[in-house]
Amino acid sequence: MGIKTVGLDADDTLWHNEKIFREAEQYFVQLLGRCADNEIIERTLFSTIARNLGLYGYGFKSFTLSMIETASHLYNKVIPSSKMREIISLGQSLMDKPVNLIDGVVEGLEALRKNYRLLLISKGDLVEQNRKVEKSGLKSYFDGIEIVSHKDKPVYEELLKRNRVDGNEFVMVGNSLKSDILPALEAGAYAVYIPYDITWVHEMAEEPYDNARYFKVDKFADLPEFLKMIDHKG
Ligand SMILES: [Mg+2]
Known part of the structure; x- marks a missing residue:
């Protein structure tokens, strides 16, 4: 890949x-x-x-x-x-709520950054999302932080262009089929879906089973090994 x-x-x-x-x-x-x-x-x-x-x-x-x-x-x-x-x-x-990390995230990011350039791509209010990034303590793992108002095909295309990333060399990872997976695939990238226990109804969509660039893992902790496997970086 x-x-x-x-x-x-x-x-x-x-x-x-x-x-x-x-x-x-x-x-x-x-x-x-x-x-x-x-x-x-x-x-x-x-x-x-x-x-x-x-x-x-x-x-x-x-x-x-x-x-x-x-x-x-x-x-x-x-x-x-x-x-x-x-x-x-x-x-x-x-x-004021604390930011509680999902299990395996720190170890996962630690492993991922050895092989890849990492971009945090978050949708929402600029002030709120930046505050959460700061509180999370994860900022230093990322080569770039992108806060966008919404996530659709043109947003991903623009983001890839701005970061000089080719869609063939990019994988988007997230819990929302509607925001993280489908538009990233449409923009020509790969996508890995990691379901979360609750999905907001506005983020629901069908899994794109027939797309060869679509993958799914059960939990974040499995992501580094999974990417290594599909990317032949073993
Ligand atoms: Mg999400």
Whole structure:
């Protein structure tokens, strides 16, 4: 294969992220518990987030704005000030959460950097994602950090061009079929899917089984050996 550069997604590939949102959603449902049924609160929050994605992008700030909008809707536009304060502090508490690395990531990056140039390619809010990179302690493993607002074919093409990387020499690794795998394959790269225990519904897609450049490993710890094997660097 001749892989020279490995692109690594960050959220739920290098560190746990989705769980923070799932917990926050549960907490939000409890907070608003008296103004509607749990299911209605969940459904309203979900559709508000979906509607706002194009407007605000991904991340804690966008999530907080959607919680406020949901509460405003469910409280008939008059959110009690105590609830408003709780929603805002819930949102802020998300930004203070520690970054918990996924098992095997440090050892995996240690092994990968011996053979490859490593790029961290993360989607989301610039300030939030940079803060997580700093907190993770993983920055020094990477030759480049790319924070993008979304991940599609043109974004990967531009990114490869800017980093002077040929698609034939690049593999993208991540937990999202929709963001990390399918568009990277479309841009002519290889892709390795590492599923995470929870997948946000907006990141779901079919596995591209028929694409010869598509691979899947069960966990991050297996990635270095797997790449060595398919790349004949054994
Ligand atoms: Mg991810």
